Amino acid sequence: MKYGIALFPSKKLQDLVNSYRKRYDPHYALVSPHVTLKSTFDAEEGDLEQITKELRQTAKTSQPLHLEIKKVSSFSPVNNVIYLKVEPTNEMQELHERLHTGALNSEPEYAFVPHITIGQNLSDDEHSDVLGSIKMLDIHHEEVIDRFHLLYQLDNGSWTVHETFLLGKESE
């Protein structure tokens, strides 16, 4: 089964991002706006217990994350993905690294650039048009995120949450 780990920002930011994704992101209907902490990975259902045990431990010993957005950017020319750039913090980098060790050991495909996708799979022309107009917007957003989620992918490509992990908290 395919799994992934992500942060969901506040409803307010998700609604803003969706207003663009609706037009520019073919994955709009498959998953809510998110910051990917660990990209799609394969795991057997039998490994899930160990994985979630480690995730609980990781969450408990991490702190809530400060999420700040100051600008729109793009992964072009690598690919035509337009995104809200999440200002990197040591805490987020460290969490990302911990999610690639232990039972979750794997080499990240790319260096970790935390982001929230606004648009993807755009033609070159559309990409530069959209990026040009969105860059004009004065986007500044800050919030604290106190949880992350382990998700799994259904056959139609959509994602369902398996479990939520609270950062820096003993669950009561």
Add this chain to the structure above:
Amino acid sequence: MKYGIALFPSKKLQDLVNSYRKRYDPHYALVSPHVTLKSTFDAEEGDLEQITKELRQTAKTSQPLHLEIKKVSSFSPVNNVIYLKVEPTNEMQELHERLHTGALNSEPEYAFVPHITIGQNLSDDEHSDVLGSIKMLDIHHEEVIDRFHLLYQLDNGSWTVHETFLLGKESE
């Protein structure tokens, strides 16, 4: 903000249900296949802490649920909703009731008929055609569900998970 509480069945059952929802359920892209335990309700973000605290307590003192599907049914003539009927159990009924007391106190709109929607908003003709052909299928499915989820609704109608609650377990 609008919230709801639901169970997600296994990926296998979600994939099966989605193969029908894709054609017959306009909510297909808004939420994964689920059993609603508490329909949409309004809550202030300020109430969320108390609500989640009670949900953790409810989960901890409930047991995993036996989910059995033996047949397809419909809410017609009330409305043209076709669904997999979930065999009622005392445990599920009790969980449903506990999710309508305390901070979550509210009167359910309908008697609790646990189900997984396959199709809705169908015309009368389409409803009887689809129901007739799906009823021919020999559906029998059993599984154990050990968690439920509190979700919130975005402005576009889609649902994001706020938190997962494990049934009958102290989180580690």
